[in-house]
Amino acid sequence: MAEKPVQGAQVVSRVARLLRIVGRAPETGAALPDIVDAAGLTRPTVYRLLNSLAAEGLLDHNTETNTWHLGPELYVMGAVAAGRYAIEDLARPSLQRLADETGESAFLSIRRGDETVCLLRVEGSFPVRSFVLHEGVRFPLGVASAGLAIMAFLPEEEVDRLLDDGGARVERFGPAHSAESIRANLEATRRAGYTVNPGLILEGSWGMGAAVFDRNGQPAWALSLTGIEQRFRPERQEMLGKLLLEEAHKITQQLKEPQSR
Amino acid sequence: MAEKPVQGAQVVSRVARLLRIVGRAPETGAALPDIVDAAGLTRPTVYRLLNSLAAEGLLDHNTETNTWHLGPELYVMGAVAAGRYAIEDLARPSLQRLADETGESAFLSIRRGDETVCLLRVEGSFPVRSFVLHEGVRFPLGVASAGLAIMAFLPEEEVDRLLDDGGARVERFGPAHSAESIRANLEATRRAGYTVNPGLILEGSWGMGAAVFDRNGQPAWALSLTGIEQRFRPERQEMLGKLLLEEAHKITQQLKEPQSR
């Protein structure tokens, strides 16, 4: 996502970057200084672009709090695009069941290039919850259980490419995300079918994930559960993993059926 | 949507325009020459922008057919934005019921600035169907039953502003869309509660619509039905109108309930 793609594209890639940044904070909205930092652009430029995007309805500017949100036009386009990418309807009942039966929070993430994006969340009943993951949050593949679950079923050369990011991942997420650690986790994932993330991103905040496959057999989505360490003891992991695999499989199967568009 | 908004925004507005154009053809995709026409830009410029957008995942380029589609990134962002604009989940059962009970095709449209955009469609069982309206299609307010239904509940001065578009509407959609004709239709809509579009856009292709109101009492969406003239005889209109109003009211009520975000 970093390399310069086409010529004459500078603004487009900047705009896309801004949209992604704003999209990461659907609840609170994103503040200008934060966006400036995250985008690595100068403030006037970001300011101008954000305003232009808002004028087109692609963003929303809350003038009270001075926060920026994804706008109605994106919602509309997303709804139209959903015809081609519909999975949420299939996944929602599964998430609900996962949350109901486990008490943990359940998530659907989708693979987008070299990242995963969280699309849907169903909160569990257990009163201690982690807020590392929520709608719009992006992680590189290999970080967080969803991305690990997906990565485990990618071809070896792609895994190599993804792991070799010149240290950016380790720097951002810590030494537990070294290539070796991740490879070990992928291996364990392939054996069990599901991933366990033992607090790699935030100590005490555990997660488990299972991949969902598209019609071509590619791992394109993942279901995951998050919660505190005490709820992911080995005895319970087996039960949680079984549930995740069940639901993931259910969705994978359903995706094979309807021959629409 | 035409006036230049902010300075330094040219590309942003062009990009937004392109996305909207591509979004109008979710089924077939849009071909480059058509996009060039619709956008009023030169081909190299459109070409470059489309490619840049595709590189960012905002568009999809089908290289077989050389068509352009809304891309996965838009889908993802739309899903995230949906948290703030959720209505589809509420509307889908209503559309289903409308389609089931009437046999016509049922639609949900949303107001977006001075236009309506069709978000959802449920096909009816009746074997003759009109394809004027489908997901992604945009009409100016005042054209098509959804836009009329919404417009009927806007303040007078806004109606004035919308109708006074310097003849563009009449030129594009025909003399049946003169300010006077529309005003008469709005009047009738306010009396009945629902709109009847007696083949104004395409002869023989009728429609009926009813507005759905947001929490502030603004008409922000519309349910509509389309079909052939013979299925919209006066006797049946009453029944169809009643159904539309019922479902529209049901959604309006539901929107008032959940105090989320």
Place this chain on the structure above:
DNA sequence: GCTGGGCTGTCCATTTTGTGGACAGCTGGT
């Protein structure tokens, strides 16, 4: 089998367009 229309993809000189350093002015904390 040739011709022409319409298409995709690309180049590069031109200049329009976006850029960002700098500044004004506001707010809230101390």
Place this chain on the structure above:
DNA sequence: ACCAGCTGTCCACAAAATGGACAGCCCAGC
């Protein structure tokens, strides 16, 4: 009263987008 950090805006400058032009492809029609 001061400072830190914020929003909003200006404008000289140069980089980046623009679009006219061209090469080459494919298919329909004759």
